[in-house]
Amino acid sequence: MAGGKSEQRDDWHDWLADMARQATTDDLRHFYAGFPSDSTCPVGDAPLIAIDLETSGLEPRHHAILSIGVVPFTLRGIGIGQRRHWILRPPQEFSGESVAYHHITHSEVEQAPDLADVLPDVLASIHGRIPVVHYHPIERRFLDRAVRQRTGTVFRFPLIDTMEIEAQRHRRPWRLRLRKLLRQSPESIRLNDSRIRYGLPPYEGHQAVLDAIGTAELLQAQIQHHYSSSTAVGDLWL
Structure with a gap:
């Protein structure tokens, strides 16, 4: 965080x-x-609210947000009808590989707005809800840099990371050592692989809205299996 403030x-x-x-x-x-x-x-x-970003790469200094998908939910249900999706025009040209990977065409990007133009709508959609993501460094770093560049304001807030919840269970040192002794690879904690462990169907990945819905369903399953509805959000968020 800014000013050396810790993320506790x-x-x-x-x-x-x-x-x-x-x-x-x-x-x-x-x-x-x-x-x-x-x-x-x-x-x-x-x-x-589940949030997913599709980006042109993994480094915020050199890559850009291509799309944002959000869907509001609670442990009791998902607001599919309230989902939102924004395709954005990145400040840098992005590669054909990014087009194929994210199912976003160059023509869609050329006609898309800059994040600054849709930021009020994005903020209104998230307002009053705790964000849930799968692999928080992407959402946290890209959103912070993009919003800071356009407004001068730091954009950091608590969020729940479903990948972190999976990592706490499947990337423990003793578990990794055991799998190594058994000559097994570490269990994948990618979104669809994590969903399959809970009996959830895989979605076609790398589409922001579908991945947001998949993340919401995954958290519901994780809470049911590993926590309870009475677990404090402060025990989950980062």
């Missing part, structure tokens, strides 16, 4: 309040002020 869970309440005061736009101020920052809230009562 106990810091988030003060961090969000500080950012609400420092935000450079009304939309960001409203977003930070309305973030559900009570770490003791049971996850079963929490309003959640």
Whole structure:
């Protein structure tokens, strides 16, 4: 975080309040002020929103966000009808490999808006909900850099990472050593591979909205199998 502030869970309440005061736009101020920052809230009562980004690469300094998909949900259900999807025009030209990988065409990108043009809608969709992602370094680093470049405001907030939940179970040192002794590869914690472990069907990957829905379903299954609806969100978020 900015100013050397750590990313410990106990810091988030003060961090969000500080950012609400420092935000450079009304939309960001409203977003930070309305973030559900009570770490003791049971996850079963929490309003959640799954977010997925498709990017032209893995490094925010050299690559860009191509699309954003979001879907609101709770542990009781998923708001499929409220899902949103934005295709964005990146500041850099992106490769044909990115087109094939993300099922986004050059013509779609050429006609797409810049993130600055849709940021108010994105913030409004997330407002009042705790974001859930699969592999948080992508969403956290890309969104922070993109929003900071356009507004001058740091864009950091608590989120729940379904990949981290899988890693806590399948990437423990003793488990890795055992699989190595058995000459087995580490279990994959990619989104579809994780879903399959819970009996969820695979989705065609690398489409932002579908991956957001897949992430929402995965968290519901993870809570059912490993936690409970009374688990505090502060025990889950990063």
